[in-house]
Amino acid sequence: MIPLYHNRDIFITSKLSENDIAEHLFTHITKNNIIEICIYLTVRHCIEPTWLNDRDQFLYPNDTYKTDAEFQQDCLVFTLFHGQNRISCNDGANHWIPFTEEEVDAKEKFSSNFMSFFLKGKIFSPEARAVLSAGKALWKYYHKNSNAVSVNASFYDIREYF
Numbered sequence: 001m002i003p004l005y006h007n008r009d010i011f012i013t014s015k016l017s018e019n020d021i022a023e024h025l026f027t028h029i030t031k032n033n034i035i036e037i038c039i040y041l042t043v044r045h046c047i048e049p050t051w052l053n054d055r056d057q058f059l060y061p062n063d064t065y066k067t068d069a070e071f072q073q074d075c076l077v078f079t080l081f082h083g084q085n086r087i088s089c090n091d092g093a094n095h096w097i098p099f100t101e102e103e104v105d106a107k108e109k110f111s112s113n114f115m116s117f118f119l120k121g122k123i124f125s126p127e128a129r130a131v132l133s134a135g136k137a138l139w140k141y142y143h144k145n146s147n148a149v150s151v152n153a154s155f156y157d158i159r160e161y162f
Contacts, residue, residue: 031114037079074124
């Protein structure tokens with residue numbers, strides 16, 4: 001086990017710093033590892049370290065998370081809407097838009113529909129469905145009221161705009 005002590009350093013971005021590259025402090029996210037990456041980010045950010053669990057809060061008791069589809073999809077939703085998701089359309093194609101153009105009344109086609117296709121058929125908890133619903137309302141509001149500064153805006157870009 002490798003101890004990691006800096007949760008603030010766990011984030012998702014489409015633009016690496018020179019230090020990240022030089023020190024190999026990154027992992028490429030693909031369709032084959034996206035769930036594991038989302039679980040990792042979620043667990044690193046949602047468990048508050050206390051004096052009781054300060055050094056062991058990231059241990060897992062068993063492998064049931066590997067077959068818990070709802071947990072995995074909820075981690076994906078958590079990652080899509082967490083402040084440490086720093087994907088920006090200013091840094092290249094935004095593959096993290098969880099909705100289709102029709103769902104958010106976008107005036108143009110997105111450059112990537114990866115995430116909306118990836119989410120199709122997934123099982124979500126009521127809480128994750130509520131987050132997705134609120135996210136869709138936010139994206140719709142952005143496309144309606146911002147003159148769509150960028151049709152490919154990410155959650156990060158939308159937050160920055162407002």
